[in-house]
Amino acid sequence: ARAFRTEDVFISLQEPSLYTVKAILILDNDGDRLFAKYYDDTYPSVKEQKAFEKNIFNKTHRTDSEIALLEGLTVVYKSSIDLYFYVIGSSYENELMLMTVLNCLFDSLSQMLRKNVEKRALLENMEGLFLAVDEIVDGGVILESDPQQVVHRVALRGEDVPLTEQTVSQVLQSAKEQIKWSLLR
Incomplete structure (x- = not known):
């Protein structure tokens, strides 16, 4: 950043950056963390x-x-029933860009949960939340702002998830199937 002096007025010029988002947070109605991802x-x-x-x-x-x-940070936020959603950027960040990320996340979760976005439903679908956030922002860079695309990609990733990213229930179900077929031979 450089500062220029123009008649006793300082103008600070920030270099443009793709690293727009500093953090995404979801807190419950007591202010306790349900989800937090910091990018710097x-x-x-x-x-x-x-x-x-x-x-x-x-x-x-x-x-x-x-x-x-x-x-010193710009914070855009939205509440839904018993949740508070936050997208944080630097003080010079464009609020509309941050709001686009917030709306994309919220709308994606609304579609994925097929009901009101509330704490219980979100906790039951945390893996979908993680996938959605990863589709929207990567390392602070905004990748996607269309909730339809995010939901579609999350659905695709959920169908073909490698063993290292499977949930415990998916691994147990797979193991049960393998045992069943080995007993039937």
Whole structure:
């Protein structure tokens, strides 16, 4: 970043960057973390992350606005029943870009859960949440903003998941099938 002096006014120019998103958070109605993915080292320790999450929740959970500036960061957020969704970027980041990520995540989850986005339904489909977030943002770079595409890709990835990424229930079901077929031989 460079600063130019123009008649006692400082203008700071930021280099353009694809690294738009610093974090994506989902907190419950008590401000406790359900999901958090940080894409840089602004808050390197879990203790610092949790303190930031409590601060952000305390500043936003009673307001109707959608954008906040907090600790030098731009925060866009949305609530649904008993959940609070946050997308965080730097202070100079375009709020519309961050809001696009937030809306894509929320709309994708709405379609995947086929009902209201609430804590219980989200906890039952955490693997879908992880896949959706990975489809939308990678390393802070926005990859997708169309919820239809995200849902489609999550469905495709869910059908053909390698063994290392399968859930415990999928592995157990596969093992049961293999045992059943080995006994029937």
